[in-house]
Amino acid sequence: MRSIYFFIIAFSMLSNNLLVAQNNTNVLVFIVDDLRDDLGCYGNDIVKSPNIDALAEKGVLFNKAYAQQGICAPSRMSILTGLRPETIGIYDIFTPMRKVRKDIESMPQFFKANNYKTASIGKVYHHGRDDKDVWDIYHSKEPNSYVKKENKDLIARLKKEKKKVKGPAFENADVEDEAYKDGRAANYAIAALKTLKDDPFLMFVGLSKPHLPFNAPKKYWDLYNRNDFKVPSRQKPKDMYKLALSKWGELKNYSNIPNIDALNDDLTKELTHGYYASISYIDAQIGKIMNTLDKLDLRKNTLIVFMSDHGYKLGEYGAWCKHSNMELDVRVPLIISRELNYKAKTNGSKSDALVENIDIFPTIAEICGLKKPKIDGKSIVPLLNDPLKAWDAAAYSLYPRGKKYMGCTVTDGEWRYTEWRNSVSQELLFTELYNHKNNNKVADKNVAADKKFKSVKKRMKALLQVQFAADRASFYTTPKY
Numbered sequence: 001m002r003s004i005y006f007f008i009i010a011f012s013m014l015s016n017n018l019l020v021a022q023n024n025t026n027v028l029v030f031i032v033d034d035l036r037d038d039l040g041c042y043g044n045d046i047v048k049s050p051n052i053d054a055l056a057e058k059g060v061l062f063n064k065a066y067a068q069q070g071i072c073a074p075s076r077m078s079i080l081t082g083l084r085p086e087t088i089g090i091y092d093i094f095t096p097m098r099k100v101r102k103d104i105e106s107m108p109q110f111f112k113a114n115n116y117k118t119a120s121i122g123k124v125y126h127h128g129r130d131d132k133d134v135w136d137i138y139h140s141k142e143p144n145s146y147v148k149k150e151n152k153d154l155i156a157r158l159k160k161e162k163k164k165v166k167g168p169a170f171e172n173a174d175v176e177d178e179a180y181k182d183g184r185a186a187n188y189a190i191a192a193l194k195t196l197k198d199d200p201f202l203m204f205v206g207l208s209k210p211h212l213p214f215n216a217p218k219k220y221w222d223l224y225n226r227n228d229f230k231v232p233s234r235q236k237p238k239d240m241y242k243l244a245l246s247k248w249g250e251l252k253n254y255s256n257i258p259n260i261d262a263l264n265d266d267l268t269k270e271l272t273h274g275y276y277a278s279i280s281y282i283d284a285q286i287g288k289i290m291n292t293l294d295k296l297d298l299r300k301n302t303l304i305v306f307m308s309d310h311g312y313k314l315g316e317y318g319a320w321c322k323h324s325n326m327e328l329d330v331r332v333p334l335i336i337s338r339e340l341n342y343k344a345k346t347n348g349s350k351s352d353a354l355v356e357n358i359d360i361f362p363t364i365a366e367i368c369g370l371k372k373p374k375i376d377g378k379s380i381v382p383l384l385n386d387p388l389k390a391w392d393a394a395a396y397s398l399y400p401r402g403k404k405y406m407g408c409t410v411t412d413g414e415w416r417y418t419e420w421r422n423s424v425s426q427e428l429l430f431t432e433l434y435n436h437k438n439n440n441k442v443a444d445k446n447v448a449a450d451k452k453f454k455s456v457k458k459r460m461k462a463l464l465q466v467q468f469a470a471d472r473a474s475f476y477t478t479p480k481y
């Protein structure tokens with residue numbers, strides 16, 4: 001009897017160990033640049049994204065996923081380390097992570113240490129030099145390029161005149177996918193899959209569109225009728241903080257964008273057309289890579305993550321691009337499709353749980369049976385098994401204005417509350433409270449000073465304090481890790 005008892009204990013310990021043992025699941029992450037959730041599977045009935053929609057049919061789509069900062073470089077560092085920007089201590093686009101933080105263990109380092117092959121294709125880290133030596137296969141992000149002769153001539157002339165102006169904000173040449181960089185990135189990814197097919201791998205495919213300039217082959221522009229696009233209201237939310245939005249200089253830097261406060265309807269529609277064509281272009285690249293995965297019979301053992309580094313504004317509030325704490329800039333699409341041989345896989349599910357981009361690293365680690373790293377993010381594997389499971393009360397982001405001001409923001413899924421503080425002393429300068437109930441992503445007025453919403457504000461302030469204490473250290477004190 002006793003020996004049977006020991007046998008049962010030993011067996012259950014063994015099976016528990018098996019559950020957490022490294023299982024050599026492959027990981028393929030599509031990290032898309034500047035993509036907000038304008039996708040068919042997110043209910044946008046204009047955008048054509050059949051391959052991403054197909055992925056959503058085989059996985060869990062997160063309706064309320066958030067980036068930790070609405071700008072490329074810090075957001076990507078955050079994703080690749082599972083750490084919040086305030087833990088890393090870099091909030092600008094110019095500072096490579098390894099220039100100041102050599103101590104942090106990143107996702108590629110962690111997987112490499114666990115005998116994974118690692119691949120970085122296209123724009124993964126914003127600064128390609130970060131962790132460059134860690135990747136077994138590395139194809140750097142390429143500069144933007146133009147195909148049309150008139151645009152090439154224009155760039156050459158601007159260079160000759162030493163003007164800082166970039167080329168046009170969009171191009172629609174009648175060319176093959178490979179004429180622009182994401183088509184080439186797809187080919188590199190396909191080649192890398194063939195090289196890595198016999199090893200466990202972690203592969204990031206960084207697709208550069210729909211980041212500006214919206215350069216995509218004409219066939220993707222031809223999928224849309226410009227008359228279908230609605231021009232959003234240019235109205236800024238009433239009583240919004242004066243520094244809440246940027247002046248979207250990123251867009252105004254392009255040669256065919258006038259330096260004025262509001263773009264007219266025609267140009268708004270033309271830019272929207274370019275953004276949507278760019279989405280369909282990268283969607284097609286994802287389709288090619290997924291087909292290769294199927295052909296190589298790798299899909300059964302490969303986890304797929306589809307994500308974006310932050311959201312975007314397409315003329316809402318009369319503003320463009322990202323660089324803010326507004327809902328449109330921090331909310332991101334996120335789809336996770338487990339390896340096909342995972343028995344408890346949920347297909348075509350949607351989750352309203354509040355999840356953050358920092359959660360991707362621990363989620364992938366858990367699925368691969370690796371010891372979870374000690375980082376800010378937490379595994380959302382329970383949501384992949386049960387997308388309706390009760391989850392966290394809040395998601396957090398931040399955005400600075402210069403070095404002096406820091407906007408700290410929180411959502412509970414319905415309200416967005418933002419405190420603008422002195423970055424060093426934490427002195428409170430301004431508060432914003434926006435109603436985003438019923439999936440309304442555009443804020444109409446700041447009700448932080450409205451007594452009617454006093455209790456909402458109090459509750460949201462308490463939620464914000466969980467991550468951004470009123471007496472916390474300066475955002476520019478080197479954080480501990």
Ligand SMILES: [Ca+2]
Pocket residue numbers: 033034071072211309310
């Ligand atoms: Ca970006």
